Amino acid sequence: MKVLAAMSGGVDSSVAAARMVDAGHEVTGVHLALSKASSIPGSRGCCTLDDARDARRVADRLDIPFYVWDLSEKFAQEVMDNFLAEYQLGNTPNPCLRCNEKIKFLALLERALALGFDAVATGHYAQVVDGPHGKELHRAVDPEKDQSYVLGMLEGWQLDHSLFPLGADTKDQVRAEAEVRGLLTARKPDSHDICFIPDGDTAGFLRRRLGDNPGEISDVETGVVIAEHDGAFGYTIGQRRGLDLKVPAADGRPRYVVDIDIQERKVFVGPPGLLDVDQIIAVRPTWANQPVGAEPVACNAQVRAHGTPVRASARVEQSVLVVDLHETIRGLATGQGVVIYDGTRVIGSATIESTRRVVCE
């Protein structure tokens, strides 16, 4: 097969590309330049000049053609602008998920197919296996590294052309293999931050881009204003740290962000019990192959990249995914993705639009 290996310059995509070469595929390496702004010395995103160089050097080592593709405009539009717009709507977007959806497995994949490649290989930890209804996406063997959640939006046609050569291994095995292969990325640290916010200060990034937007923080139970904030964008439902509340709660217990009103620039805090959610309403569902219909199906629902899945049943009503949770989930922000699984198999995913709290405010 003609395989396009997406090479971020990290250890995972390096080993993935190497395995594709070993498997006898005709492999071409591509590094995506996603954010021109992050090409600043010292920044630790996933697309710095250092990363581009590392990817190039691994490609040299593998003796495969290598190119840098500039998808920065599309990334700015589809991921960064969307990130800001979602925060302005009071949602908490997941830019990695969005990047997979719009950049890696759409813009890149479509371009690769059009240029005559049969598949795109990445260093994601997930597994594509043949099932009775076509290709299925499954969790990686390594639960610590499993990335099926951020790939949950992949549909059949995308799975048909996606290769995840690392899904059956642990991170430790991959690093050890990189050492044995002599790849210079073997000891590179994992990236955890959002690539366009390399310092990890999301609130600061939002403030710089969206401006100050000061308002009040009030106690949702008493209605008393207990603090001021610089901008409601910086807050996320379920957040406890960094609230800097001067007035202690009546019961002395910690308080959490339980609601945000972007229009009124108000942040509400309250006891954690208010955060418990037993139903999720999620929009724009996508299906790996078999769509869920009006008939509820038993599943496990996951709402964070490394969250614990909870037992649930899911159904679609008027093209909206309704997930009834059999155990409550605490602190669920709108804008995040919900991925539903049957065992290790991804059934589908959708974007959380609203939730039903167990205790009404």
Add this chain to the structure above:
Amino acid sequence: MTERSYLDHAATTRMLPQAQQRWLEVSSLMGNPSSLHDSGRRARRIVEEARESIAADLRTRPSAVIFTSGGTEADNLAVKGLFWLGETQGRNGVIASSIEHHAVLDPVKWLGEHEGARVHWAAVDAAGRVDPSDIESALAAHEVALCTVMWANNEVGTVQPVAALAALCRSYGVPFHTDAVQVLGQLPMDLGELGAAAVTVSGHKVGGPFGVGALIVDPDLKLTPVLHGGGHEREIRSGTLDAAGVAAFAVAVREAVSHQGRFAAEMMDLRNDLISRVLLEVPAAQLNGEPNLDGPDRLPANAHFTFAGCEGDALLLLLDAAGIDCSTGSACTAGIPEPSHVLLAMGAEPQASRGSLRFSLGRETTKSDVDHLLDVLPAAVDRARRAGSVRSRS
């Protein structure tokens, strides 16, 4: 592995065997050309013979030849050195064409941003040629420290009226610099007749080694150095002289200049064949630059096309896989293709300018390379167009 056809000689070309041999001979000698002992004198003699050889080939004086590390350094030295010299005389204007190589473009921009230069960017027409009357009005309107217009453009191959520009600048008492990196070996070069204040040439474009070039500069002009140090090269360019490099460079210049006429005629035949076949066989291919292919206004080995609806880098990938080495024209540090400033200055739409490729021929190019290109180009353009339309939709 597919047999490769190298059609990127404007980027670099193979070092000539004679130049390689000369480099090996000299590199085995002991001695720093600046040392005062016998070994040093022997090294110095080699450098001076190379200087004289190059001066003779380019019809200039040996004292005009300042060796540098290549074209970029020579351009920087000319632009900054002449600007700072002019500044001491109360002149802070800079005239530059808008299609200069980055080695001129960026120093001029830098002078504008950091050194208070008043920059006039001379526009070009659709073929990429400057208008001398535009340059004349800029000369008349400002106290100009230098005017720089490349002899021929590296992307589209358009030759500029440099003799007229040099004469015009002389009449205003303004030093004229021209980057002749693409011209050496391709067109006749008589620097005495040209009468420019400074001319840039480079070694590796003519079969010499990488890392060596020269600024041919009027010895009466006391350029402000860019590299300060031991005072080599008339205190204009410090740094230990690379005797092996300049000796091999001189051999390559001798070869390039002595075979220029025959070489240019051969290249023009092959190139014209390439262009007519591409225009015939690739739908909606558009030739950029000077349209008269038999005249003196286009470099003989340059062909440059826009394939509307393609991304140049997609096309390059497909041709690369099919064994063709070519170029999208300009490259930047991370290898990210930018729309060419040359095509934009010539009035191209940014989107169209991204779908451009340069094929540049050289000493080793044969008809079979052109055949190879034409075997694979139509399908590659077709495929890249489909990929291009995908990209704009998603």
